[in-house]
Amino acid sequence: MAIPNQLDVKEVLYFDDLHVGQRFVSGTHLIDEEQIKAFATQFDPQPFHLDVEAAKDTLFKGLVASGWHTAASTMLLLVGSGLPIAGGIIGVGAEIAWPNPTRPNATLHVESEILELTPSRSRPDRGVATIRSETHNQLGEIVQVLSTKLVVPSRASIATRGEPGQKTL
Amino acid sequence: MAIPNQLDVKEVLYFDDLHVGQRFVSGTHLIDEEQIKAFATQFDPQPFHLDVEAAKDTLFKGLVASGWHTAASTMLLLVGSGLPIAGGIIGVGAEIAWPNPTRPNATLHVESEILELTPSRSRPDRGVATIRSETHNQLGEIVQVLSTKLVVPSRASIATRGEPGQKTL
Numbered sequence: 001m002a003i004p005n006q007l008d009v010k011e012v013l014y015f016d017d018l019h020v021g022q023r024f025v026s027g028t029h030l031i032d033e034e035q036i037k038a039f040a041t042q043f044d045p046q047p048f049h050l051d052v053e054a055a056k057d058t059l060f061k062g063l064v065a066s067g068w069h070t071a072a073s074t075m076l077l078l079v080g081s082g083l084p085i086a087g088g089i090i091g092v093g094a095e096i097a098w099p100n101p102t103r104p105n106a107t108l109h110v111e112s113e114i115l116e117l118t119p120s121r122s123r124p125d126r127g128v129a130t131i132r133s134e135t136h137n138q139l140g141e142i143v144q145v146l147s148t149k150l151v152v153p154s155r156a157s158i159a160t161r162g163e164p165g166q167k168t169l
Numbered sequence: 170m171a172i173p174n175q176l177d178v179k180e181v182l183y184f185d186d187l188h189v190g191q192r193f194v195s196g197t198h199l200i201d202e203e204q205i206k207a208f209a210t211q212f213d214p215q216p217f218h219l220d221v222e223a224a225k226d227t228l229f230k231g232l233v234a235s236g237w238h239t240a241a242s243t244m245l246l247l248v249g250s251g252l253p254i255a256g257g258i259i260g261v262g263a264e265i266a267w268p269n270p271t272r273p274n275a276t277l278h279v280e281s282e283i284l285e286l287t288p289s290r291s292r293p294d295r296g297v298a299t300i301r302s303e304t305h306n307q308l309g310e311i312v313q314v315l316s317t318k319l320v321v322p323s324r325a326s327i328a329t330r331g332e333p334g335q336k337t338l
Binding site (some may be wrong): 039043046048076079090094097 | 208211212213214215216217227228235236237238240241242244245248249257258259260261262263264265266267268
């Protein structure tokens with residue numbers, strides 16, 4: 001066995017460890033008004049993300065986080081606790097929907113479920129996991145639904161290469 | 170006519186002004202190593218986004234930006250110059266793909282094209298525009314393809330309500 005990499009210091013799951021229907025629940029993350037404005041100033045400077053008064057006269061009837069802020073915060077939860085995948089969370093793309101806005105002082109958590117597992121035909125050291133991740137606020141509303149396909153190393157990636165999954169992705 | 174809102178001080182396009190095949194090109198945005206690490210520290214703390222040396226041993230063979238950093242930077246370009254839509258850029262969801270990573274010192278710009286225009290059946294004051302936005306780096310590589318459906322106010326939204334489009338979305 002090789003020296004574990006940074007992601008291996010906590011228990012992580014390989015492709016072999018996953019099954020369809022498996023569920024994961026993240027910790028929580030609070031988004032306050034200052035964070036909403038700071039993210040919007042940097043990446044999405046529109047009135048409904050920047051100014052409480054101006055936001056009242058928009059579709060949203062008040063200040064809301066940028067959808068990309070909700071997406072980035074979801075990623076933080078997945079990386080930190082929500083999806084303990086060997087090799088890290090590497091997606092080549094995603095479908096994303098925002099059925100409700102993230103408002104100031106939302107406490108978010110993410111619930112993920114494995115929908116499909118497809119072993120690689122050519123590479124026994126990996127597979128593709130299709131995962132649906134719902135981001136909920138403290139009121140039980142779903143603020144984001146994210147569907148991703150992740151490349152996940154199998155335990156064969158350790159055996160064949162003598163190093164942990166991340167390096168073999 | 171009502172007093173223009175914040176987004177109407179520059180020339181913007183209403184649903185009536187759009188046509189399928191219409192194209193828009195944004196300005197440019199530079200992403201450097203410090204920005205990549207700062208975003209990753211806040212939202213996507215994985216070795217290939219945080220540490221130049223550790224990143225060399227990963228799939229990416231070097232430091233790359235979080236996909237969500239590329240997405241957020243694309244939004245900045247769209248809001249600033251890439252998509253002058255009346256009422257702002259409000260999407261209910263998106264499909265996103267990252268065919269190539271964003272590496273340090275990438276200079277990004279976004280090229281958008283209107284793929285489909287669907288007038289609302291029940292609301293003459295708005296329509297839905299399906300837009301494909303490609304984010305390119307300075308090498309001509311596509312680092313992101315984003316497909317979104319945006320709600321866009323029509324000029325009727327001004328006439329019928331006496332206020333600019335954003336308020337009628």
